[in-house]
Amino acid sequence: MTERISDAEHAVMEVLWDKSPLTAQEVAERVPAEREWSANTVKTLLGRLLAKNIIAHEEEGRRYRYRPLVARADYVAGESRKLMDRLFGGRLTPLVAHLAERDQITDQDIAEIEALLKDLKS
Amino acid sequence: MTERISDAEHAVMEVLWDKSPLTAQEVAERVPAEREWSANTVKTLLGRLLAKNIIAHEEEGRRYRYRPLVARADYVAGESRKLMDRLFGGRLTPLVAHLAERDQITDQDIAEIEALLKDLKS
DNA sequence: TCGTCACGATTACGTCTGTAGTCAATAGGG
DNA sequence: CCCTATTGACTACAGACGTAATCGTGACGA
Structure with missing residues (x-):
């Protein structure tokens, strides 16, 4: 609300x-x-x-x-979700794929995200 | 413009x-x-x-x-960039990190993105 | 041929937004 | 004790937005 x-x-x-x-x-x-x-x-x-x-x-x-009165993290989560829902059918993968195609992702991004995902597994 | x-x-x-x-x-x-x-x-x-x-x-x-007259991909790219700039200092990694923390990322997302990144590294 | 209908164009109108001016109260300097 | 500067409250106002009614014109069936 x-x-x-x-x-x-x-x-x-x-x-x-x-x-x-x-x-x-x-x-x-x-x-x-x-x-x-x-x-x-x-x-x-x-x-x-x-x-x-x-x-x-x-x-x-x-x-x-x-x-x-509202936490930044909550606001950010809401906005991110709205964007993904509106433009990427609610999926994160197409968002990342899109940015990658557009060369808006650097080698460093790739390394960082890979590290991040590695942590998330297990 | x-x-x-x-x-x-x-x-x-x-x-x-x-x-x-x-x-x-x-x-x-x-x-x-x-x-x-x-x-x-x-x-x-x-x-x-x-x-x-x-x-x-x-x-x-x-x-x-x-x-x-404008391609969807162009529009989508612009909106994505605006969000990243406004909320994540223009970086993709914090966006992914944020969504991961929020449990808005599934194991399948992780697998898909990993595959995607692997391709990108050529 | 005449009334009706399908369309685009024009107009409407309340709300939200961005940006700011003005007003009333009050606290502090002289 | 009075003037002035500060501060929040109220008011303003143009442009964007969401939502739609109405108008004018040409096509089409009766």
């Missing part, structure tokens, strides 16, 4: 996942510079995330400190 | 990637039933995809037949 996180909201979440709790101002300072957001924009996004129950805030003097 | 494909538009694209060219009516018939779209909705989406230059149409008597 967790509500959708938009792209802009996601940028805010990454900041909070990296470190929390933070004040609105601290979040604004840590958001990637490319975004060039005004402090107000960040506050709006924090407000929307609050309304969606994706973050919480605790009073600290005359301001708030915000912290995530 | 290819424009964004929204979620609803993507459902239409899947139909056309599966078979094309198709008339608007044929597309409507083939769209997954869960969507429960009216024929008009499908036509609107076809119109938007046309405007975005993601599909083309050829006149056929008093109607059109629509066909994709």
